[in-house]
Amino acid sequence: MTTSSRTWFITGTSSGFGRALTEKLLARGDRVAATLRKTGALDDLKARHGDRLWIATLDVTDAVAVRGVVDRAFADLGRIDVVLNNAGYGLVGAGEEVSDDQIRHQIDTNLIGSIQVIRAALPHLRAQGGGRILQVSSAGGQIAFPALSLYHASKWGIEGFVEAVAQEVAPFNIVFTIVEPGATQTQFGSSLISAPPTPAYDATPVGDIRRAFAANAFPIVGDAAKMADAMIEVVTRDPAPKRLALGSDTYTMVRAALVERLTALDAQKDIALSVDADA
Template sequence: MSKRTWLITGVSSGFGYEMIKLLLDEGEKVIGTVRNKDKISGLIEQYPDTFICELLDVTDVPAIRKLVDSSFEKFGRIDVIVSNAGYGLFGAAEELSDEQVDHIIATNLTGSIQFIRSALPHLRTQGGGRIIQLSTYGGQVAFPGNSMYHATKFGIEGFCESVAQEVAPFNIGVTLVEPGGARTEFRYGSAQVAKLMPEYDGNQHTVF
């Protein structure tokens, strides 16, 4: 089987990082996006011929389009597009700041939508491909204290389910991945907490 080329967002930690390690070990070619290359310098050095690391903030829509266009132009064909970048936001809806609400929507929902939209014309031109969207079982069920995270995941799942039907005639498949709990940085490293919650220490930050 010939090796494939993958374009994956948010590969510096969590599922994205574990995914690219497996793919690179199998000899696949990966274009992975991060906000800080220092976190992934080991893989950059280990796989200089098959791992291309690009800087990207998925809240920057023009940057998303530029990256996707340049990646397809450079590599000719990209077989699998993986929309993985995202983070959690915990706290009661009324405790969240407007900035927190806007940022998680821009990252988890708008960023994912625009990443997929940017890839679609290229996938159609090359005759097909696969889109994988990392979601969560929280895209199907909801729990208190996670309202905005659920909102973004319910939203991206609806988007992908609709797009899957639109692009099926073009030999483009769409897969939603809905993991449960996992031992990643998601909850205690990459998540944000409502600023009004007592346990918020001012040091929580977002990591893609």
């Protein structure tokens, strides 16, 4: 390794951002502890890069397994500089259409799974004097579309968790960045899980979104390789940005949502101030 190389722990590396990041990091001389659910998906990279690629099978919905794998990665590699929470998927369906099992699995994977990886890593990062954590969220952690309510719940939830924990661990030199990609050329669309449609929603925005996904009609402006490069580069920034918006669609939609939210808040300022207790 070169003096500037780093060691990364990345979840969800069998495809998409996780795979792209693992390839790029190994090519530049870094070490990667890669977790995945599909055994053998990184065998080609292991054959090429040997001991610089550490692989473990992990389902992030298994909290006991998360702790075991994270502990083992730190023990085997000695130091991990960057933890990158990437595992996740999308669930399509109106709030009343999705099943109880689908709700639980979406939250267990995208929200609780990410929380447990962070919780497992924090004691190690504290002990070594600090480190970076990149939490992959989405433009959907700041905005919302119909038919994606549970996905948005998971992404808005993990952003709130990170906002608070980042303040808790800042004294230990542990720094977070929330990564918010927009629509990207990855396999995210092919991994979507759909709830059985309810006919009442066919002629509503839920139906429109469902048909757009089925027809691949959403414009894809994000380049996955360029976004992976941006995630790698952001760990060199000091101070680290709290959020990293990736894609022109993310920038445009999130900015519009924030402006609308601020405008609505300002319009209610008199109500907010009027309910304070009398002096």
